[in-house]
Amino acid sequence: MPTHVFPAARFTAATAPGGLPLLGHAPAFARRPLAFVAGLPAHGDLVRLRLGPLDAYVACHPELVRRLLAEDRTYDKGGLVLDRAREVLGDGLATCPAAAHRRQRRMLQPAFHRDRLPGYAAMMAEEIAGTTASWRDGDTIDVPAAMYRLTTAVTARCLFAAHERAGSLPVHESMDVITRGVGRRVMMPLPGVDRIPTPGNRRFRRARQDLREITERLIADYRAVGTDHGDLLSMLLGARDEDGQGLSDAEIHDHVVTFLLAGMETTAATLSWAWTLLAANPSVRARLHTELDTVLDGRPARHEDLPALPLTARIVSETLRLYPPVWILSRTVTTATELGGHRVPAGATILFSPYLLHRRADLFPCPDRFDPDRWLTTARPAPGTYAPFGLGARRCIGETFGTTEAALAIATIAARWTITPTPGRPVRPTRSSSLSPRPFTAALARRSR
Template sequence: MTEQEGTAQGGTPRADDRAAPSGTAPYPAGYRSHASVYREKRTEQSGDHVFCSGTAAGAAPLIGHLPQLVTDPWTFLTSLPAYGDLVTVRIGPSRLHMVCDPGLLHQVLVDDRTFDKGGPLFDKAREVLGDGLPACPHARHRRLRRLVQPAFHPGRMPGYARLMSEQIAHVMDHWRDDQPVDALAVAHEIATGIATSTMFSTQLDAVTMAETRRCVQIAMAGIYRRLLTPGLLERLPTPANRSYDRARAQLHRTVDRIVDRAGNGRGGYEDLLTILIDAGSAGPDGLTRREMTDQVVSFFVSGITSVASALAWALHLVTEQREIAEGLYAEADAVVGGRVAAYEDLPRLDLTRRFLTETVRLYPPGWIFTRRVSSDTRLAGRLLPAGSVLAYSPYVLHRRPDLFPRPERFDPGRWLPDRATAVPQHAYVPFGAGPRKCIGEAFTLTQATLALASITSRWKLSSAGGHAVRPALRATLVPRRLHLRLHRRH
């Protein structure tokens, strides 16, 4: 098997010098002529770059760009870089400013005081996550990160990985030859098992595990739906609103019950909850009970959704990219050999790692994020008053043809050492950057790598759907109706 190679480009071009896009990214006509595209053009010099701001076309009276964001947000969002590096989008009477350039985004992400966690997405996410580390404002972040950082120390990864491998084996042991499976459900089952085993000293029973997976999926679907819903409609007793409220309450009841009965880590192994309990006893600056619960819910939900997304899309791509998949199977045979992958195998799973890196480029679990401006500031020549809302999308950046040649093409070879250096700086941001970069990045990628290597070591996958696989409208990017069939290899 040989991976297809392409030509990578380096550097982020000046906005006025961009070439017309190639591939399938739906940029509008007029991309070459900024005079015709930037109706409200403003520029700002930053180092060697000139950043431009503009306004997206196609806003409808009263509702703005809401129809595009409801029906097919990914096509709409990937059209925005043609309008500028900072593009104004209307959602009803509100406006948000979409950051479409990696250099400009880096300015935003490293200045988390000015560009604070907030805006519609995180305001809704806090309904589920509370003030956990992923969603808390700048004023609380540094203290909380210091207290929970020990749980993600690299020295703990071998212990976590052992539990990850056990959970992967537990799920696969129930599979049978020629079995059809829902790939997202399988990925959620693996991710939920890993989350419970690494976070809690006690396992959840099978019924609670299944209910928890369901609650997480309902909550993530509800966050995105409520992101686009007027506040008044959120309070109506519709079936969707009642289901969301029940799922959110059930998640917190489950976590509260676990925290209440938490004891010491098993066999000298400290799970994440034990570490947080220790942080709660760290004097007057330690975690309060509410903060502890919020951290557990945040890590639990974020860990499940990010791993499930990456793994489900990777399984889909195994069935779609047959030539590359043959190399994946060969690597699993050589390194894992029919058993379950272990922490010690990770350095030799090179193609598996690059396969996942490219999967997350095309399908980043967190595909859109918002920030709120805390004080008047200028960005890309535009004055942003305090309270303004910014948004950015790894999905958009990862599919820009001037940053990633032939962006719609799945190409793990992009991440070979001699080609990865050509990826423009700050262009690959599936886990964010700056002070708020995801604390669980290594934790997530370790789970996904072990799971993908274990599955391809024992099972060959084929499609069982017969229809195009598209993303579901959720706060996390997941495939809708992804049905696969398992064929035993070992």
């Protein structure tokens, strides 16, 4: 784990080479986004891009990322990526401006208090076991689709436990269309593209409306009953600020959609990548099986098992390092300032990428290697070097929720199954704002301890 202390120094700035007339760097960014972004540190610590008519800066150095995320009023939520996400998430906790964030964070923090986590984990464990109960030895599954179904069931159950069939609520299809739509809009940031009446744009708008109708109906049902069901929606309805005011239905809707997106898409991506990494590293998988056989003895994992599963936790951390689900984010500069000794105008978009940071060889030796044991040290990474959940005041409120779900799923599934991707078909990431793998198949083999 990196423990760098970065000295005070003037950071380098440059404009990325290879921009095209009118389009700038947009085609290169859209065609090979991960490789394009990962190559930017070679040009400077703060790199300027032209994305069509838009100018953007990419913070490539961890110290600049730390400053960017620590000064959340100067570098507010907004810009290329966040403005697109706000089309769906509204002013939920992940996308609201700094002026609204502190009130919302204080109101929502009790929903993620550690005392409530065992209750959520019990729901997670039930849904994980139930979703995988239909698997059979020798079956072939579409791994991302299977993980998406699993995380959909878990997230819906933890959000809407009072609904008699929470895990089967029709949110899967809508969220899938919405996620892909946001990703396309981020990767092709040209004005007006999203307003063209293409089939994809029509599906996006219809899915967004369907999701709004589902959440509005659930909010109305919960308000009518007025009972705390121990789930996230009950906590949202019961949240109060310092003046005793609750959240409006519109605010609750935005938070529900934010939790759905974070709980379904990001955790499904993490689990999907984990199975490919374990299959490619049989020695790590064998050690994982030994840990699980010793602790679980064939039963599903529970919340109280997690302290005894350190390798499982390190596998989650290392998967998030290699494939951070939210791999690129943006901020808007609210007032002219300097970053790393370089002037940045008000209104500018600044991008930062956890994927870029996590693949820097000066921060993580052999950065492309899957090595869960790099996390054995007790030292914490220097701020700005490891950021799958962000940093500072805007750090993801659901970090522990998400890592708990991932650890329980990996432990329960790997204790009973070996998942082997189909040979000869490399697993590739999607070209999207979410670092999910493209559909791939894998064979299931039941394990005998």
